[in-house]
Amino acid sequence: MTKARIDARFASLKAEGRAAFVAYVMAGDPDFDTALEILKGLPAAGADLIEVGFPFSDPMAEGPPIQRAAQRALANGMTLRKTLAAVAEFRKGDQTTPIIMMGYANPLVHHGFAAFARDAAAAGVDGLICVDIPPEEAEPLADALDASELSLIRLATPTTDDKRLPVVVARTSGFVYYVSVAGVTGVKEADAEAVAPHVERVRAASGLPVAVGFGIRTPERAAAIARVADAAVVGSALVEEVAAGLAANESVTARVLSKVDSLAKAVRSARVESLTV
Amino acid sequence: MNAPAKPNDYTAYPDAAGRFGDYGGRYVPETLMPLVHELDAAYAAAKADPAFQAELRSFLTHYVGRPSPLYFAERLTAHYGGAKIYLKREELNHTGSHKINNCMGQILLAMRMGKTRIIAETGAGQHGVATATVCARFGLPCVVYMGAVDVERQKPNVFRMNLLGAQVEAVTAGSATLKDAMNEALRDWVTNVHDTYYLIGTAAGMHPYPAMVRDFQAVIGNEVKQQILEMEGRLPDAVVACVGGGSNAIGLFHPFLNDEGVRIYGVEAAGEGMASGRHAAAINGGRPGVLHGNMTYLLQDDEGQITEAHSISAGLDYPGIGPEHSWLHDVGRATYLTCTDQEALDAFKLLAELEGILPAIESSHALARLPDVVKEVGKDGIVVLNLSGRGDKDVATVAAHLGRAI
Numbered sequence: 001m002t003k004a005r006i007d008a009r010f011a012s013l014k015a016e017g018r019a020a021f022v023a024y025v026m027a028g029d030p031d032f033d034t035a036l037e038i039l040k041g042l043p044a045a046g047a048d049l050i051e052v053g054f055p056f057s058d059p060m061a062e063g064p065p066i067q068r069a070a071q072r073a074l075a076n077g078m079t080l081r082k083t084l085a086a087v088a089e090f091r092k093g094d095q096t097t098p099i100i101m102m103g104y105a106n107p108l109v110h111h112g113f114a115a116f117a118r119d120a121a122a123a124g125v126d127g128l129i130c131v132d133i134p135p136e137e138a139e140p141l142a143d144a145l146d147a148s149e150l151s152l153i154r155l156a157t158p159t160t161d162d163k164r165l166p167v168v169v170a171r172t173s174g175f176v177y178y179v180s181v182a183g184v185t186g187v188k189e190a191d192a193e194a195v196a197p198h199v200e201r202v203r204a205a206s207g208l209p210v211a212v213g214f215g216i217r218t219p220e221r222a223a224a225i226a227r228v229a230d231a232a233v234v235g236s237a238l239v240e241e242v243a244a245g246l247a248a249n250e251s252v253t254a255r256v257l258s259k260v261d262s263l264a265k266a267v268r269s270a271r272v273e274s275l276t277v
Numbered sequence: 278m279n280a281p282a283k284p285n286d287y288t289a290y291p292d293a294a295g296r297f298g299d300y301g302g303r304y305v306p307e308t309l310m311p312l313v314h315e316l317d318a319a320y321a322a323a324k325a326d327p328a329f330q331a332e333l334r335s336f337l338t339h340y341v342g343r344p345s346p347l348y349f350a351e352r353l354t355a356h357y358g359g360a361k362i363y364l365k366r367e368e369l370n371h372t373g374s375h376k377i378n379n380c381m382g383q384i385l386l387a388m389r390m391g392k393t394r395i396i397a398e399t400g401a402g403q404h405g406v407a408t409a410t411v412c413a414r415f416g417l418p419c420v421v422y423m424g425a426v427d428v429e430r431q432k433p434n435v436f437r438m439n440l441l442g443a444q445v446e447a448v449t450a451g452s453a454t455l456k457d458a459m460n461e462a463l464r465d466w467v468t469n470v471h472d473t474y475y476l477i478g479t480a481a482g483m484h485p486y487p488a489m490v491r492d493f494q495a496v497i498g499n500e501v502k503q504q505i506l507e508m509e510g511r512l513p514d515a516v517v518a519c520v521g522g523g524s525n526a527i528g529l530f531h532p533f534l535n536d537e538g539v540r541i542y543g544v545e546a547a548g549e550g551m552a553s554g555r556h557a558a559a560i561n562g563g564r565p566g567v568l569h570g571n572m573t574y575l576l577q578d579d580e581g582q583i584t585e586a587h588s589i590s591a592g593l594d595y596p597g598i599g600p601e602h603s604w605l606h607d608v609g610r611a612t613y614l615t616c617t618d619q620e621a622l623d624a625f626k627l628l629a630e631l632e633g634i635l636p637a638i639e640s641s642h643a644l645a646r647l648p649d650v651v652k653e654v655g656k657d658g659i660v661v662l663n664l665s666g667r668g669d670k671d672v673a674t675v676a677a678h679l680g681r682a683i
Binding site for chain 1: 294302303304305306307308309310311312450451456457460463464467468469470565566567568569570572575577580581582583584
């Protein structure tokens, strides 16, 4: 499984001629059980791949929505270990939806890269995005993930020029995550027209599908991105539904899944022509 | 884990990847990586450029007021009855602390790089004031991120920054202290990549900051070396400084690293006591991990979450420490002691009464360990302590702890 699950998902979407909708949720937000219920409901609501954030106290690349999501999760005792346990629970009922864990270096350093890779593979995780481990620092992590056949998903950004791009996509597999704006999550809006040439550039350099995220909040924007990229990632807009649900004393799960449904429908209807990967 | 081998040349670090042994590095999001490389190259070029160095020296002389005196503290020496105690008077610099040394170097670099907007983080406000000062001097807009808790307890410094034309952003995220201010400054930098220079105030963060800030602060140790040779005809037996992020300490220590006869002592903030768990001593009470771009000793819990630091001193109230200190600790070249809030307060009062100097509450942590260091080097010894800042900013804090209304 692992890398194979990501590759299989992108291959089947390519056959369908559409982009993937990737849902980002924070593990343990607002609490372990509710977050697990959301996680289990994501594929049926239309998520093709899932990014599971593991909370960190000092998330330097996140805007306020995901910062607060991490704080809610930590306040309720969420940890990296429990995140892996949640993924293992999810896997009991879903063998095909790829799960990418996303977070920061220190919990991984503390767990140990090799131990994390083994535990993550055992839990049914397919890949990892570590925001603050750039290629220059990634060799030990990449070695550990390779040994457990997990994908190291790399981030390319508007500041990654052509000279640097080969460094960024080296030792990556599964897909490449293109950060559509220079900034933190959930603040600036992604412009599909501006993003399109970068997606082509990253595809050409990596030979991998390119997911676009950071700044996609609405179905319209998700559809626009889905026309030019292989996947559209939404995170902040989903965790904001958790916050809104808590504030309104409504079902958090229903709110998040309803948002996923509308975003996924927009991505599915965005185009019919085949992908050019 | 075995202690790493002692290097032949302690000053040969960091390596090209920004490593001091296992510590340091560049743990930043990809968006910032090209900027970090750009800064690394720009600093290397500036460092090697005699014109840049001459310009910096000129401003340090005429604007900052360097060299700062090395002062023989006669009554303090008599009080402890042992080794001669010298104070390096960094508190006499313009803006009242060592912070300006680094700010002057970095602002000249920022202008050389064509950057037009400066951001900084601050804890006590000393670095914020120093940054606002150089921004005013060179006419650059300045945004200072400061934890909301620190804004509240350091109001005079907030007002000072405003007077100097800086915009102070109160950070409410997380624990609303220095680490959160640093997170927010990094978020600003990642958002404003084209025009903004991040002027980090301590010898921590991603490479090249720990090395660059150390180089700019090494003027302290270099002057001490020259001054003590003139005054005593020999090197000191020990040098002492307080350590938060550790810029004043590494500035004093670095020129002495290869002088094996000079003992090196850093003093971490023990807050309410090491046993209380409420402290800011990353080396004495933490473990290695990754935060704010570098691998270093950090206060963290059993799951790798960063825990809050506690210290009476806002300037030492940080859960990490510069990576070079982590390495100096591991290789055994420097010894890191601790000092509680109460011990620092006592040392603050003692220096005021014996020498007529109000030390910063940060520097008071180093002063508090003098009896131990004096005992260690013996009666004929010489000790140099870095008086990194003045205590005028701390009088309200000290009054509150003494139960006095002012």
